[in-house]
Amino acid sequence: xxxxxxxxxxxxxxxxxxxxxxxxxxxxxxxxxxxxxxxxxxxxxxxxxxxxxxxxxxxxxxxxxxxxxxxxxxxxxxxxxxxxxxxxxxxxxxxxxxxxxxxxxxxxxxxxxxxxxxxxxxxxxxxxxxxxxxxxxxxxxxxxxxxxxxxxxxxxxxxxxxxxxxxxxxxxxxxxxxxxxxxxxxxxxxxxxxxxxxxxxxxxxxxxxxxxxxxxxxxxxxxxxxxxxxxxxxxxxxxxxxxxxxxxxxxxxxxxxxxxxxxxxxxxxxxxxxxxxxxxxxxxxxxxxxxxxxxxxxxxxxxxxxxxxxxxxxxxxxxxxxxxxxxxxxxxxxxxxxxxxxxxxxxxxxxxxxxxxxxxxxxxxxxxxxxx
Numbered sequence: 001x002x003x004x005x006x007x008x009x010x011x012x013x014x015x016x017x018x019x020x021x022x023x024x025x026x027x028x029x030x031x032x033x034x035x036x037x038x039x040x041x042x043x044x045x046x047x048x049x050x051x052x053x054x055x056x057x058x059x060x061x062x063x064x065x066x067x068x069x070x071x072x073x074x075x076x077x078x079x080x081x082x083x084x085x086x087x088x089x090x091x092x093x094x095x096x097x098x099x100x101x102x103x104x105x106x107x108x109x110x111x112x113x114x115x116x117x118x119x120x121x122x123x124x125x126x127x128x129x130x131x132x133x134x135x136x137x138x139x140x141x142x143x144x145x146x147x148x149x150x151x152x153x154x155x156x157x158x159x160x161x162x163x164x165x166x167x168x169x170x171x172x173x174x175x176x177x178x179x180x181x182x183x184x185x186x187x188x189x190x191x192x193x194x195x196x197x198x199x200x201x202x203x204x205x206x207x208x209x210x211x212x213x214x215x216x217x218x219x220x221x222x223x224x225x226x227x228x229x230x231x232x233x234x235x236x237x238x239x240x241x242x243x244x245x246x247x248x249x250x251x252x253x254x255x256x257x258x259x260x261x262x263x264x265x266x267x268x269x270x271x272x273x274x275x276x277x278x279x280x281x282x283x284x285x286x287x288x289x290x291x292x293x294x295x296x297x298x299x300x301x302x303x304x305x306x307x308x309x310x311x312x313x314x315x316x317x318x319x320x321x322x323x324x325x326x327x328x329x330x331x332x333x334x335x336x337x338x339x340x341x342x343x344x345x346x347x348x349x350x351x352x353x354x355x356x357x358x359x360x361x362x363x364x365x366x367x368x369x370x371x372x
Contacts, residue, residue, distance in 0.1 A: 005167045005304050009140050011131040013150075013157040020127050027069070027121040028101050028152055031077055034066050035098040038081030048089070049082045070120040076104040076147075101152040107162075110148045112141065117148065117159060131159055168307035173265035176311070178357030179255065179299070180318065181269060181292060182349040184335075186247065189255060190353035191264065192361065194323070197350055198258075200251045244291050252298035256308055265309035267360030268296060269318070313359040315352075323354035 016024060041058035042049045055078065066074050081098070088096045103119075111118035115133045120126050129150075133141065146162035175191055182188045182199070189198040259266050271292065303310050320329045322339035329340065337351040338344070346354075 005165045005301060006146060006162050007140075007165045007301065007305070008160050008162045009137055011133060011137070011159045011161065013159055014130040014132060016129065016157065020129065023121040023125060023127060024103075024150065024152070024157060027073075027103050028150075030066060030069055030122055031073065031103045032098055032100070034062065034069060034074060034077040035081050035084070037062050037065060038078045039085060039096055039098065042081060042085045043095075049085050051079065051082065054078060054082065068122045068124075070109060070124060072106045072109050073103065073120065076106060080104060103150045105148045105150075107146045107148070110145065112145065115141065117161075119148065119150065129157075129159070165305060167304050170265075170307050170309040171263055173309050174263050176265045176267045176357040176360035177255065177259050178353040178355065178360065179266060179268045180315075180349050180353035180356055181271075185349065186251060186295070187255075188347070188349040188353045189258070190350055190357060192323075192354055192357040194346075194350075194354055196258070196262075199350075200254075201247055245294065248291060248295040248298050252295060252302050255299060256302040256306055259303070259308050260306050265311060265360060266299065266303055267311050267313050267356045268299065269315035269356060270312035271296070271315070311360045313356055315356070318352040318355040318359075319348055321351075321355050323351045323358065 038054070038058070041062060042054055045054060045057050047053055055075075059074075059078070062078070063071065063074055066077075069077075084096045084098060103121075105119055109120055113128070115131050116128045117131065118126055118128050140161075140163045143163045143165060146164060148162070149160040151158045151160065175193075177189050177191055177196065180188045180190075185199045186201040189200065190196055255266060258264075300310055302308075317328055319337070320332055321327070322329075322337070322342065322344055323346070324344040325339060325342040327339055327341040329337075332348055335348055337346055337348045
């Protein structure tokens with residue numbers, strides 16, 4: 001059975017003329033105001049926000065205030081506000097304020113003509129915006145498109161376009177590659193027999209060093225002892241995001257190509273609900289050292305595009321179980337795992353990756369799934 005995968009591609013817009021730039025900037029500003037108006041309405045509602053209850057509660061009022069925006073753009077602002085508020089409910093912290101310079105459009109409101117896109121801006125004015133289309137992305141413009149988001153970064157504008165790409169049927173795997181979240185490395189990959197052993201990136205220490213520098217700058221900013229500290233903070237945050245995303249992209253691409261070449265599947269730790277399942281504090285702490293959700297999402301969508309099978313397995317005890325004889329230790333405190341029963345010794349993360357690969361070949365257990 002064939003499925004469609006939604007794949008988002010980034011296109012840089014050619015420099016718009018003055019009128020188009022003014023329309024884009026005005027729409028971005030109004031969209032930002034609209035999202036924040038929806039956030040205030042959600043707080044006023046006092047319930048867990050859904051599209052149904054918040055639409056019934058405040059749509060007429062919000063629409064009245066933003067008649068210069070297309071009705072579907074107002075609804076896109078509502079959907080975005082719901083997502084932001086739900087994330088805040090999970091993580092708490094300061095009250096959410098939307099500051100991003102973006103506009104979101106539904107697929108039905110965007111028209112395509114070769115490398116041009118047509119979108120509704122303020123006062124229902126539609127404009128054609130030409131895009132730079134690299135040769136490798138030309139094929140996407142022939143596919144069915146979904147949601148479109150236009151973003152302003154400095155003086156440049158970018159279009160993020162979602163396309164529906166046909167997903168090939170996954171092949172029957174000959175074996176599995178286990179992907180374990182490492183402590184000193186981003187991830188460690190191995191097969192069940194230990195014939196494939198791969199450590200990916202000692203980038204966590206790099207990220208930690210940058211974050212410590214950012215924390216120092218934050219203190220300087222708070223004490224008002226350093227002018228322009230906010231610009232440095234912004235630059236450091238952007239550096240972390242960009243490099244982390246690039247590293248995740250490179251790792252995901254190599255893992256998927258490795259699995260496809262060997263006709264293996266990819267087994268990943270099921271990180272959903274770790275806190276509720278009682279997994280140790282040390283394991284949970286590892287999740288905050290890297291953008292693992294982003295990495296897993298990249299592995300999953302690249303695997304789907306290449307027909308590589310994906311399976312999520314329960315990570316409990318994978319670091320404490322001997323991947324050779326199956327003996328389970330009470331705890332492991334050293335970097336090396338040494339089995340007191342059979343004497344087998346191996347890197348702890350590598351041992352966990354082998355156990356993850358072994359679990360993938362077993363019938364599905366509770367907490368395991370073929371998709372996230």
